[in-house]
Amino acid sequence: MKKISAFLIILFAMVSMAQAQEKKPPMSPRVTTESPDRSIKVAYGQPSKRGRVIFGDKGLEKYGKVWRTGANEATEITFKNDVMFGGKMVKAGTYTLYTIPNEKEWTVILNSTLGQWGAYDYDKIKGSDVAQVKVPVSAAKTPIEKLTITPANSSITIAWDNMTVSVPVQKHGQS
16 A cells, blocks of 8 residues: 555656646747737737748748738737727727738738637638738847837837838827
8 A cells, every 4th residue: 555655646746747847938928018008909929030030032921921920829909999000990899910021011901800820711801801001111220039019009010020010000080
């Protein structure tokens, strides 16, 4: 009986240690950020550059292809108020955020279909787009290691690797 008890205690300890070692932070953690006035919230998987080429024909994200703008689950953005998103009227609510990166200009897309994994089914749901906005690319002075999406009170900025784009956002009715 003592041998069985000792065996079970050792087995339990080994299983507990193995589980503790497995709890590493994810490579692309889910991040939630809000604008200072809390009217815009963005939830996205935050990948890191880790020495990779990110954008372009030889990059992780190809020019001209729809990207989930993050890692894992597609990025979601919530507006507490109706807004003008890059000059397009968007009702208060939660949307999936996609982008189509290009060298000089990105297309930023809001889509009403939620719960997407990546952009794999985008062609099936693109009829649910509520806004598509083209914005110019600004070159980052130094490479940005982690994808960063920053909602401000009057814009949403997406920055990663050597590229930054910003979409103007205004509460509807403001000038």
